[in-house]
Amino acid sequence: MATLIPAAALLYVRTSMLDVAYETHGPVHGEPVILLHGFPYDPRSYDEIAPVLAQRGYRVLVPYLRGYGPTRFINDQVMRSGQQAALAKDLLDFMDALAIPCATLAGYDWGGRAACIVAALWPERVRGLVSADGYNIQDIAKSPKPRAPATEHRLWYQYYFHTQRGVDGLTANRRELCQLLWALWSPSWARGPSLYGHTAPSFDSPDFVAVVIHSYRHRFGYAPGDPGLEFIEQALALQPPISVPSISLCGADDGVGPPPEEDDDVEHFRSFYRRQVLPGVGHNIPQEAPEATLAALLELLHR
Structure with missing residues (x-):
């Protein structure tokens, strides 16, 4: 698929916590599709997908x-939380603010987590779900349990962020550190180095470091969450199933965590569900595999 430069309008909408910046494509009365990026990425991951859908x-x-690009917190009193409940609440608030009763969602990494949570807890708001790496809801209660060494070493950046040295390092070297993660997580992606510069400015947000650090501390129980979001975290502790039609896309070369041969996530889905492993694809699935991502979305939209 050739690179498409999106003819997108950049708009803002205010929610309970954020002034959310978003790019919009296509007719305002068209069926809504919301595409959600992860860490450390931004909407450029969907440049070859959004215009085609439009x-x-x-x-x-x-x-x-939250914490990326021109999106801003509405005031200094809003906690700079990066916890999974905050990402999900942001998505739900975004849909409410734009009067979108139901949408098809696609996301990976942080964005995939937000999409999975809304699909699990508010299924009436989701027509279909394309999720990178399947069931992307954190089981925080089990986070202290050690994993296999081959898995643990890939999480070095998370442990780094648990320290003050990591805070200082991300503050001073955010672009270099995120560029390294791009390379480690997508080792087969030849175009990655040339595209990184288009995304890196999104990490210059004044809230980027605080949100990232909180995200990787909260998921291990090393930082308290936003008290106003505790009701969502309590619901997520039960590992709720996802009952909307769903497709899981997994990058075979994902440097964060290669997909296991057996699909461990299938038990979490209660409706149509299939899993597709993409050879030669790393962590940034929509930007590395736009054809497969688009095909998955259209499959759900045509159901």
């Missing part, structure tokens, strides 16, 4: 997550 008549919205 050409087919869909209303495509690609928000910048």
